Amino acid sequence: MAVITKDELSKSVAEEPSMMTGSTPPKGWMETPVQFKPGNYAYPTKVDKLEYLDSQQGVSFPNARVWNPEDEDWKLPANWKEIIINGLADRLDRFRSLKIFMDCCVRCGACADKCHFFLGTGDPKNMPVMRAELLRSVYRKEFTLAGKLLGKMAGGREMTAGVLKEWFMYAYQCTECRRCSVFCPYGIDTAEITMMLRELLHMVGCGINWAMEPVSNSNRTGNHMGLTPQAFKGNVDFLCEDVESLTGVKVNPTFNRKGAEVLFITPSADVFAEPGLFTCMGYLLLFEAIGLDYTWSTYASEGGNFGLFTSNEMMKKLNGKMYAEAERLGVKWILGGECGHMWRVIHQYMDTMNGPADFLEVPKSPATGTVFENAASTKMVHISEFTADLIKHGKIKLDKSRNAHVKATFHDSCNPARAMGMLEEPRYILDNVLEDWHEMPADTIREKTFCCGSGTALNTDEIMELRMRSGLPRANAVKHVYDQHAINTLACVCAIDRATLSTLMSYWVPEVEVAGVSELVGNALVIEGENRQELTEGLRTLV
């Protein structure tokens, strides 16, 4: 399917009738059914993937079948409605957040234009408040007095197949980025709503393959890409060869080595594809420079966790490998690579789900002696924290001129910004490895940062137009700083970003490339005994 051209899309976004351009749908939202057509939905889960996952301990993924969202009949189980309502009741009992978020919204509209999907599509159902109303209307009808008595008068709705289809459409037009929750007077978090919607949909077998295939791969092989131990190690070995030919530095990473001090886990995309590969080279060089006693793991070879986009249970199951492997290998603490949603899971869920990690020690940097008190319980440190600390203590030698070819801006990934509060560390690193770099407009960075538009397993090609729309707010801010300062690099600390922003940039701002912060560190690193060639493009230089 040909993707809409940039000019067409530019025109469409700014001029075609939509709620962003000042028109309202002719009918109210309850009377506007969803229409699935090629390009506006991601493909459903493949049967074998779902069957495999359903067979695993502790998780349930029923109703594997071949189905098509465009069909009238979604082949739901006979009692699907009962399953959904009971599932909702169960979640209300387990999550106070859900009850509060269902009951407290006053529909003030503060969140409406904060969502990148709404800004890019102008579809009113992409206003965060509307997305929640899709669920809230059913909640009112089934669980509140007013809704039971007054029905539609009180904003209540029957749970119908049409409503379910609407859920499927809009639960997968949300990247759980939480930007709306920053602006909500009650902190209502659409990510929480979307997670519940997706869980409910999985109960009747409605999920998307781009989420479930990585989940099933990750469960079996340890990483989303489905890399076998051989492939995983092979990929890293290739990178080591590249590093050596570029810098003359020989790096010798180890795999599944017992007794190492640190277990290093990064998103597998970093060992799989550009531009993540360059970020990975940066890690390898950095660890070599400080002589870190660390090991990779092929079993826990994935930092990312598509379980977060699937269900709490699946998130826990996939995340459990990190601690299991740390314990098996007998390491002291865990170091995590650059990844956004991975860090939401580590920061806000990991310890609760799979802790306490009593077999580990409070992380202490072997190079600086810094004790990472902020990770005292979870015992997992972010590479940006680790690197910033190294720079602060003068433990690594950096030559900014080696990044002379880089004119950068920095993209705060949603989760480090809004679920960790990690804003300064990457900036501090950039200050120390780049001659200069430029911020995007204030309303588009830090806690107000815009999502890449393709997170939560939406980085699949069949919804490319949707992705280019939802990524527009981010791309537009990059374009702004490009117009002002002719930047050529968008730095970030996220693996999904590295993949999705590359696509987004090549569409909207083709002059800009995407780079992980650790790649820029690797570029600038001066290592004893090195034999660096003239690297006009840093670690990307073709030799």
Add this chain to the structure above:
Amino acid sequence: MKYLFPLVAVIVLARIAWVGSTIPGMQYVFGVDVPYAALILFIGGFCWRVIYWAKSPVPFKIPTTCGQGQSMPWVKRDKLEAPMNTAEVAGRMFMEIVFFRSLWRNTKAGIQPGPVLTYKSTRWLWLFGILFHYSMLIILLRHLRLFVEPVPFLISALDAFDGLMLNPTPELSLYVTDGLILLGLLALLLRRFLLRPVRYISLANDYFPLFLLIGIVTTGISMRYFLRSGVDIIAIKRLLVGLATFKPEITTEIAPIFYSHLFLVSCLLAYFPFSKLMHMGGVFLSPTRNMANDSRMKRHINPWNPDIKPHSYAGYEDEFREDMVEQGIPVDKELPEKADD
């Protein structure tokens, strides 16, 4: 329809009390029975709703961080936007509840040909919200003078402060908050009509409380400034003090406007716990605002943490052992001896 029905409903409710209270013997119903019933519903409903919320645990620590969290000592952190302990959380909640911190952040997005997306700060909603809520608070406190005898000094002082002594007759002093609350409510109502996205998402349940509050305010203002005949303040105070001390009595006829006002207030009280107005209680319980961002420092406990094990290493090695041995990756269990053929 969404706003017509609530509007008609409020007018009908006001009329019911207006007409009803003129029927002999019904004054007691509207003056005593209904307010008591409403108060019971309000307190009972409020408690029930909060208990309903509290019955569900908070399984995960999910604060929305809006500033720098705790890192190395030399990284300046934002104590109010990414709080690390109870005191800082209290500070964040204080900012949110007292100053509507998050609404203060609000921006308005626009799109121009290009496309060029623009964002500009917008504080109208914050202003209208503040105007309404704070006027309402002061008006509620002012009303205490009608329920207690003697009137506490603070209440009298607030009354004097709120009443602009513009008028030679002090009892006719204009209250600033009477004007401001009306302004706030009308602005909030106009938003719902004029802003396209807000109009699209508004439900009858959004218009009803607004009309109800406007009804309460207008009946109150009318009673004080315009329709004063038969509004016997002594009798009203006697009734209200009686209500407050559980010795209610109605000695004289009071004008129907008073009963309309009181009945609408009763409706508001009764409606409150079953509506979005419960954001008053909910704002305190929102997990994205009332939790510390210390989830890597202290383990948060999920009471229903399910027993789910990861796909085991042993199972993984069983599947890939040959591969691993070939690559020189250490294994826990060696390959079985190959029989010599």
